[in-house]
Amino acid sequence: MKTPPLSLIQLSTDLLQPVSLQIRAGEILCLSGPSGSGKSRLLRAVADLDPHGGSASLGAETQQTLRGHLWRRAVMMVPAESAWWHETVGEHLPKPMDAALGQLGFTADVTDWSIDRLSSGEKQRLALVRALAHEPRALLLDEPTANLDPDTTRQTERWLCEVIRQRALPTLWVAHDRAQIERVASRHLHIEGGRLNESAGGQNGWM
Ligand SMILES: Nc1ncnc2c1ncn2[C@@H]1O[C@H](COP(=O)(O)OP(=O)(O)OP(=O)(O)O)[C@@H](O)[C@H]1O
Numbered sequence: 601m602k603t604p605p606l607s608l609i610q611l612s613t614d615l616l617q618p619v620s621l622q623i624r625a626g627e628i629l630c631l632s633g634p635s636g637s638g639k640s641r642l643l644r645a646v647a648d649l650d651p652h653g654g655s656a657s658l659g660a661e662t663q664q665t666l667r668g669h670l671w672r673r674a675v676m677m678v679p680a681e682s683a684w685w686h687e688t689v690g691e692h693l694p695k696p697m698d699a700a701l702g703q704l705g706f707t708a709d710v711t712d713w714s715i716d717r718l719s720s721g722e723k724q725r726l727a728l729v730r731a732l733a734h735e736p737r738a739l740l741l742d743e744p745t746a747n748l749d750p751d752t753t754r755q756t757e758r759w760l761c762e763v764i765r766q767r768a769l770p771t772l773w774v775a776h777d778r779a780q781i782e783r784v785a786s787r788h789l790h791i792e793g794g795r796l797n798e799s800a801g802g803q804n805g806w807m
Pocket residue numbers: 615633634635636637638639640641642
């Protein structure tokens with residue numbers, strides 16, 4: 601089955617003018633902008649977690665036609681700070697994710713680890729694995745490598761890019777780091793002053 605694109609249709613927040621755009625299957629659209637410019641709030645609007653104007657759709661399905669929890673399972677947001685509610689890592693995974701965990705450098709016993717012992721970087725990578733275990737059809741990533749050292753950042757980026765390509769997931773990826781955007785982005789938008797502008801790179805296009 602062909603993976604549908606993720607579309608924003610006149611989507612607006614109180615910080616962002618209405619925006620319409622389409623993210624194709626397997627495309628990584630990076631979003632940069634100054635702190636407080638509304639990047640996370642745009643992601644939350646696409647996930648239908650906050651009140652907003654306009655709508656978003658995934659092929660024929662829209663925020664209006666899918667119930668909230670089903671929309672958010674299909675269009676999966678991984679926030680910068682993940683929430684955990686069970687005692688161990690394994691209890692949060694709806695299916696075994698051994699290959700992904702191994703590719704991200706975890707040993708097989710990570711599923712038995714207590715949430716209390718996890719570092720912020722471990723939490724961040726495990727939240728990505730958990731999100732993908734739910735088999736979403738689009739991804740919203742809020743600074744997915746913010747807590748990682750340079751080597752782990754590269755490892756996580758490579759893994760994410762491969763999964764996004766294999767599963768043909770339309771992806772909106774908030775990033776601050778210019779080098780990261782150059783490595784992963786199919787397209788780059790910059791948000792500033794309530795507007796979303798296509799960025800061709802270059803000094804003025806980056807934050
Ligand atoms: N629920 C809310 N109601 C009103 N204002 C909010 C709400 N959540 C966040 N804000 C404010 O909206 C602004 C944008 O927040 P947002 O988290 O989207 O910024 P950001 O661009 O992701 O910034 P950063 O790069 O620092 O993470 C901030 O000034 C924030 O304080």
